[in-house]
Every structure is written in C-alpha cells, then in structure tokens.
Amino acid sequence: MPSHLPRRSLIRGLTAATAVAALATTLAACGGDSDAATTDSVASGEVVIGQVSNGAARPVTLKVPEVKSISAELPASIRKSGRLVIGEGALPSGFPPLAYVGSDQKTLTGSEPDLGRLVAAVLGLKPELRNFTWENLFVGIDSGKVDVALSNVTDTEERKRKYEFASYRQDNLAFEVPKKSTWNFDGTYENLAGKTVSVGSGTNQERILLEWKAKLAKEGKKLTVKYYPDRNGTYLALASGRIDAYFGPNPGIAYHITQVANTPNATRNAGEFSGAGEHLQGLIAATAKKDSGLAKPVADAVNYLIKHGQYATWLKAYHLSNEAVATSEVNPPGLPLDNS
Structure with missing residues (x-):
C-alpha cells in the first residue's frame, strides 16, 4: 500500500x-x-x-x-x-x-x-x-x-x-541509525534537537516529525527534516552521514536491518514511538x-x-x-x- x-x-x-x-x-x-x-x-x-x-x-x-x-x-x-x-x-x-x-x-x-x-x-x-x-x-x-x-x-x-x-x-514507528551511532531516541521530542532526520513525504510519521520540529522551533532549537525520492536515497544518505536517522514504520526497519546486518552499512533500531502518537x-x-x-x-x-x-x-x-x-x-x- x-x-x-x-x-x-x-x-x-x-x-x-x-x-x-x-x-x-x-x-x-x-x-x-x-x-x-x-x-x-x-x-x-x-x-x-x-x-x-x-x-x-x-x-x-x-x-x-x-x-x-x-x-x-x-x-x-x-x-x-x-x-x-x-x-x-x-x-x-x-x-x-x-x-x-x-x-x-x-x-x-x-x-x-x-x-x-x-x-x-x-x-x-x-x-x-x-x-x-x-x-x-x-x-x-x-x-x-x-x-x-x-x-x-x-x-x-x-x-x-x-x-x-x-x-x-x-x-509502532522507529528510528533507524547506523550501527556505530551512539544516539538513541528516548521517547521525547527534545531528544531530536540538533538532529537531521529523513522521513517519507505524506506519511503519518512525517506528520509526527513536523509537529516535533515546530515544538523545537518554539524553544529556539532546530530539527532538520530531509526527504529523498526513494528508500535507496535515504539509506545512502544514512551511510554517508548526511542524515542522523531515518524515521519510518518499525516492521520495514526491522526487515532492512536484517538485510544489511553483514555489510559495511549495517544499521540498528534506535527507539520506537507509537504510530497513534504520544497518548x-x-x-x-x-x-x-x-x-x-x-x-x-x-x-x-x-x-x-x-x-x-x-x-x-x-x-x-x-x-x-x-x-x-x-x-x-x-x-x-x-x-x-x-x-x-
């Protein structure tokens, strides 16, 4: 779908x-x-x-x-x-x-x-x-x-x-990061201050991420949101360090992690968030x-x-x-x- x-x-x-x-x-x-x-x-x-x-x-x-x-x-x-x-x-x-x-x-x-x-x-x-x-x-x-x-x-x-x-x-939604990354999502939007995150356009997770971005902006903090035309572009950006994390559906991320586990571009799950939101x-x-x-x-x-x-x-x-x-x-x- x-x-x-x-x-x-x-x-x-x-x-x-x-x-x-x-x-x-x-x-x-x-x-x-x-x-x-x-x-x-x-x-x-x-x-x-x-x-x-x-x-x-x-x-x-x-x-x-x-x-x-x-x-x-x-x-x-x-x-x-x-x-x-x-x-x-x-x-x-x-x-x-x-x-x-x-x-x-x-x-x-x-x-x-x-x-x-x-x-x-x-x-x-x-x-x-x-x-x-x-x-x-x-x-x-x-x-x-x-x-x-x-x-x-x-x-x-x-x-x-x-x-x-x-x-x-x-x-659930999840954050995917390079395996070597030390950052983890702690469940709060403040945790994303200073980060650059990729998300799919028009998705539920984009809506959530943009809400967090607006909250941080009101506090004088920055969250950069990046878009790529396909998942290959997202993962190339993640591997090259152009983004800190990808925010997407947890099952798809779980699957991708298994596919790249034994490659130089191995990734890991850095934390989940309910697809229904905070409450x-x-x-x-x-x-x-x-x-x-x-x-x-x-x-x-x-x-x-x-x-x-x-x-x-x-x-x-x-x-x-x-x-x-x-x-x-x-x-x-x-x-x-x-x-x-």
Whole structure:
C-alpha cells in the first residue's frame, strides 16, 4: 500500500527499495486476481513459520493443536466449512516482512500470513490465503469472500462502524541509525534537537516529525527534516552521514536491518514511538465484518498462542518482538474519529 495513505498500513512502500524490486517478478506471478487463493498443506497440528521467506525470518516448525473450547466459539457456517479464509492486501508489490510472495514464487509468506496459519490451527480450520489490493481487501470482507483480514490493519474508531477487531501487534514507528551511532531516541521530542532526520513525504510519521520540529522551533532549537525520492536515497544518505536517522514504520526497519546486518552499512533500531502518537498505543488487529462473531474466537486463539509461547516465537522469527502485546483484545480503543 502506498505509504502516504492515512493509517491503513503505515509500512507499505516504506521497506527497502531493493527488496521490493527483487520481489517484483515473483509478485507478478500472483497477478491481480483477488479470488486467487492458496490452501496450505501441512501436517495436522503443525505450522511452519518463515517458510520460503527469503531471509526475512528464521524458519521454525511449531506444534499448534486445535483448542476445542475456542473452535466451539466459531460461527456455525465457518465450522461447517472447515476453512478460514484469510485476506491479505499485499498486491501488487508486497510489503516484507509482513506479507509478500515467497521465494517459491507462489506461497504467500510473511508475518501476517503466518499468524493467520497459527490462528487457523488453534481453531481447527484449514487456512486459505487470498491476496488482494488494499482497497479490494475490504471489499472482500464486505462481500463475504474473506472471513478475516490479517494485513497490518490499524484499529480505528472509524473502522469500528463496519468491522470488529482482535488486536495482535503494536503499531509502532522507529528510528533507524547506523550501527556505530551512539544516539538513541528516548521517547521525547527534545531528544531530536540538533538532529537531521529523513522521513517519507505524506506519511503519518512525517506528520509526527513536523509537529516535533515546530515544538523545537518554539524553544529556539532546530530539527532538520530531509526527504529523498526513494528508500535507496535515504539509506545512502544514512551511510554517508548526511542524515542522523531515518524515521519510518518499525516492521520495514526491522526487515532492512536484517538485510544489511553483514555489510559495511549495517544499521540498528534506535527507539520506537507509537504510530497513534504520544497518548495512545496504536494497535494492529485482525479485521472481520461487524457482528460476524469472529473477533472473539480469533482473540482467544491469539491469547492461547501468547500463553503457550508460539506467539513469541512467531514475532522473534520476524524480528518484531518489540511489537508484542500482552493480550489480544476484542475492539480495544482505536485511533479516535478525528485522527483515523
């Protein structure tokens, strides 16, 4: 999804440009047909995390039994079908490490599809992954082609008018700096005085950064904000010292850090900030049609995974442990209507 769109999935288009280019050919194989679906064939009670993820995750096989008390909560029609149709809004270019076509050029992989597989296993259902454009993902939910979307959807009060949510990950932004840098973001805008920071134009993180810049200016302090036409330009500027940090979505930064870890231009995460701002922790949530009866069993499935360790293993595999939630909630407070 284009990164300038408001609070849909604040990572898309903000991952390393080289990674997107490398995936272009594979994603072309997926095409634009939103009805194209893949059903996993795995051993009963097993889920492979990071399969064909092309280095985005460390592959690991997890035991995940059906939990009858949770699957009993499912709507009768879904129990009868024996499958959970999981929607991803990853067309056309994907957004590693969250969702994209894997190295086998056919499997939808990434942290979001893998969580869908874990949840389906707890519910005793066969996961069926369907890939859409971002806009058509919600059309799929509305039309009943999709049971639940796990696609980096931010929980907002506006969306609650049509959908119900089960939270599963924090919605965070982060600062990326050269590995040798000694600077860390301490959570306050004052910490940025005297720094030069790159950000994507038209993004949520630009809005936050410009607010901080204005506050510092009132205090007689300077924050320089720089823009580059693509992520390659940003990372060249970071490596050459022309900027001190890049401010962007945490998952994309986590992915880029893994890609450059063994190069002269290695980087690190220098601190996170909620995508919802200073006063609310933004949340990413599984999204289903309002009153579908799916939010509670999905939340209970995620909480089972949290309690028994598979959730932590899933996040760790994708280097997203810093976005863990303590519990999955049904319809938790979301971005307010004036900021959705």
